[in-house]
Amino acid sequence: MYRTILPYVLAWLSLVSAVKSEPxxxxxxxxxxxxxxxxxxxxxxxxxxxxxxxxxxxxxPDPILRIDFVNLPGGSIDFGRTPMSGKQISLSQSLxxxxxxxxxxxxxxxxxxxxxxxxxxxxxxxxxxxxxxxxxxxxxxxxxxxxxxxxxxxxxxxxxxxxxxxxxxxxxxxxxxxxxxxxxxxxxxxxxxxxxxxxxxxxxxxxxxxxxxxxxxxxxxxxxxxxxxxxxxxxxxxxxxxxxxxxxxxxxxxxxxxxxxxxxxxPGFTLNLSYRQRQFVAGDPVSGDDFFSAGVGINLxxxxxxxxxxxxxxxxxxxxxxxxxxxxxxxxxxxxxxxxxxxxxxxxxxxxxxxxxxxxxxxxxxxxxxxxxxxxxxxxxxxxxxxxxxxxxxxxxxxxxxxxxxxxxxxxxxxxxxxxxxxxxxxxxxxxx
Known part of the structure; x- marks a missing residue:
């Protein structure tokens, strides 16, 4: 077995030596x-x-999306008890x-x-x-x-x-x-x-x-x-x-x-836009219409x-x-x-x-x-x-x-x-x- 492998080993060593010595x-x-x-x-x-x-x-800056439940009475979570209650979604962007x-x-x-x-x-x-x-x-x-x-x-x-x-x-x-x-x-x-x-x-x-x-x-x-x-x-x-x-x-x-x-x-600026969804309540002067709000803020x-x-x-x-x-x-x-x-x-x-x-x-x-x-x-x-x-x-x-x-x-x-x-x-x- 060794006699069979030896020629290949010697050939490999010769090749490695030749590669190593190549400038x-x-x-x-x-x-x-x-x-x-x-x-x-x-x-x-x-x-x-x-x-x-x-x-x-x-x-x-990234805009800010905000969801609010506004003006809820303290006694119960009921959006139909007051005309100011509602669900509000707001979006603001700082510039x-x-x-x-x-x-x-x-x-x-x-x-x-x-x-x-x-x-x-x-x-x-x-x-x-x-x-x-x-x-x-x-x-x-x-x-x-x-x-x-x-x-x-x-x-x-x-x-x-x-x-x-x-x-x-x-x-x-x-x-x-x-x-x-x-x-x-x-x-x-x-x-x-x-x-x-x-x-x-x-x-x-x-x-x-x-x-x-x-x-x-x-x-x-x-x-x-x-x-x-x-x-x-x-x-x-x-x-x-x-x-x-x-x-x-x-x-x-x-x-x-x-x-x-x-x-x-x-001064920079902050733009705000909001929408409030409301329910009809007796005595509401606008008959339950939804509210829209917009505003501009300035940093000091x-x-x-x-x-x-x-x-x-x-x-x-x-x-x-x-x-x-x-x-x-x-x-x-x-x-x-x-x-x-x-x-x-x-x-x-x-x-x-x-x-x-x-x-x-x-x-x-x-x-x-x-x-x-x-x-x-x-x-x-x-x-x-x-x-x-x-x-x-x-x-x-x-x-x-x-x-x-x-x-x-x-x-x-x-x-x-x-x-x-x-x-x-x-x-x-x-x-x-």
């Missing part, structure tokens, strides 16, 4: 996050709640001051628009966080790969040093130094692996997945040169920033609530200063606060854009410097040190320093590429639009030179 693209992760992230779902539910309040806010309901409906609609802008902003920031975490995964994948390559190189160097020590051509210090360097490199790999696992947990949280789910990503990014100025980006941000839209709609909502408060401080806002005007003052204060927040947000956007543009240029230059100058120089120095060490022209420390310099140059080259990509993702979240069409030709980072 996922950044675009696929973003699409999944937008569809499964719990925070996005929470905002969507809040929008549904707010939309359900819109028709309520603009609706008038707020004209414009109050319209202002309440406008406030509710602006609240919905504010939440919709909040949802768009949350999606932009989710894209940013997914990109940032994705780039961290790429960085740690490449750091692990590069450092493991150096571990193998150091192992060969350590073996060579041991062979030369046994032959009596080098000191024992060289062997010990090689082993220490090798142990430090292995410890560095362990650190990168732990950091990558943290990135996986963070990404799974953004995707709404189990924290134990493994993630494989593509191992390259592109360095783009931003082709637009900080001033142009600031203008785009002020036009398309979802946070500014949200604050604008919140301000309009409070302005509408101020209108509601002011109009609520003016005698506490207007303590209630409605105070609410209007509260609404004005909230409008002023939101306007101040918009000024603050515009300044923050301008400052962040200026900072990011400067840092983008710095990392682009650093990446270009390491790619075209420092890394080739360290590779050449490493090859020279290896040849010189084999010919006993330099000591072992020189070889180790050359190897370490090449490793650091490779890691720094990739660090600047990843930092550039993360800053570009942050800039897109601030501006509120994709900057793919606003960048120059990309330069690739991540492939081993």
């Amino acid at each position: 996922v693209t950044l675009k696929a992760l973003i699409e999944e996050a937008l569809g499964t992230n719990p925070s996005i779902h929470a905002v969507e539910k809040r929008i549904e709640t707010a939309r359900a309040r819109v028709p309520q806010a603009g609706a008038p 707020p001051y004209p414009g109050t309901l319209a202002a309440q409906g406008d406030a509710a609609r602006q609240g919905v628009l504010a939440l919709e802008s909040q949802l768009l902003d949350a999606r932009d920031h989710l894209r940013h966080h997914v990109k940032e975490t994705y780039y961290d995964l790429v960085f740690h994948d490449q750091s692990i790969r590069i450092t493991r390559e150096n571990v193998r190189l150091f192992e060969s160097i350590a073996d060579r040093a041991l062979a030369r020590y046994e032959a009596g051509s080098v000191r024992q210090h060289d062997v010990l130094q090689a082993r220490v360097a090798l142990s430090l490199l292995k410890n560095r790999v362990t650190g990168f692996e732990a950091a990558r696992r943290v990135d996986e947990v963070k990404m799974n949280g953004l995707l709404g997945r189990s924290a134990e789910t493994g993630i494989e990503v593509e191992s390259s990014v592109h360095v783009h040169s931003v082709a637009v100025s900080a001033q142009a980006l600031t203008r785009v941000a002020e036009k398309d920033s979802k946070i500014l839209r949200e604050l604008t709609h919140q301000s309009r909502a409070w302005a509408a609530w101020e209108t509601v408060a002011k109009k609520s401080g003016r 806002p005698i506490f207007r200063g303590r209630k409605q005007l105070a609410k209007a003052a509260e609404a004005r204060a909230n409008v002023a606060w939101l306007e101040a927040r918009m000024v603050e947000e515009r300044r923050r956007i301008e400052t962040d854009i200026q900072r990011i543009v400067v840092e983008l240029r710095l990392h682009a230059k650093e990446h270009d410097l390491f790619t075209n100058e420092i890394l080739p120089q360290t590779e050449q120095a490493l090859r020279s040190a290896r040849s010189a060490y084999e010919g006993d022209l330099v000591n072992f420390s020189t070889l180790l320093n050359a190897q370490s310099a090449w490793l650091e140059a490779e890691l720094m080259r990739f660090h600047h590429g990843i930092a550039h990509a993360k800053l570009l993702a942050e800039l897109e979240a601030i501006v509120g639009v994709s900057l793919e069409d606003q960048t120059g030709q990309p330069g690739r980072t991540g492939a081993h030179p």
Whole structure:
């Protein structure tokens, strides 16, 4: 039986392994996050709640239907004993001051628009966080790969040093130094692996997945040169920033609530209509005819200063606060854009410097040190320093590429639009030179 099942089990495990090792693209992760992230779902539910309040806010109060048994004698329940007794049905309708309901409906609609802008902003920031975490995964994948390559190189160097020590051509210090360097490199790999696992947990949280789910990503990014100025980006941000839209709609909502408060401080109306059914009683001057009544009531806002005007003052204060927040947000956007543009240029230059100058120089120095060490022209420390310099140059080259990509993702979240069409030709980072 086991021999019959075993091939199927092995085939299934092979399929699972193949699926797990398939790298996922950044675009696929973003699409999944937008569809499964719990925070996005929470905002969507809040929008549904707010939309359900819109028709309520603009609706008038419900009419009141009332049934009365009026003017019954105390001795018995008899509608035919007095001409004023009867069964009465009444209908009343309260009507707020004209414009109050319209202002309440406008406030509710602006609240919905504010939440919709909040949802768009949350999606932009989710894209940013997914990109940032994705780039961290790429960085740690490449750091692990590069450092493991150096571990193998150091192992060969350590073996060579041991062979030369046994032959009596080098000191024992060289062997010990090689082993220490090798142990430090292995410890560095362990650190990168732990950091990558943290990135996986963070990404799974953004995707709404189990924290134990493994993630494989593509191992390259592109360095783009931003082709637009900080001033142009600031203008785009002020036009398309979802946070500014949200604050604008919140301000309009409070302005509408101020209108509601002011109009609520003016007299409203209550219309009444009633019909009384009567029986004929001897001596009734109208011979038992039924009665109709109609009336108008007006509420008197005698506490207007303590209630409605105070609410209007509260609404004005909230409008002023939101306007101040918009000024603050515009300044923050301008400052962040200026900072990011400067840092983008710095990392682009650093990446270009390491790619075209420092890394080739360290590779050449490493090859020279290896040849010189084999010919006993330099000591072992020189070889180790050359190897370490090449490793650091490779890691720094990739660090600047990843930092550039993360800053570009942050800039897109601030501006509120994709900057793919606003960048120059990309330069690739991540492939081993």
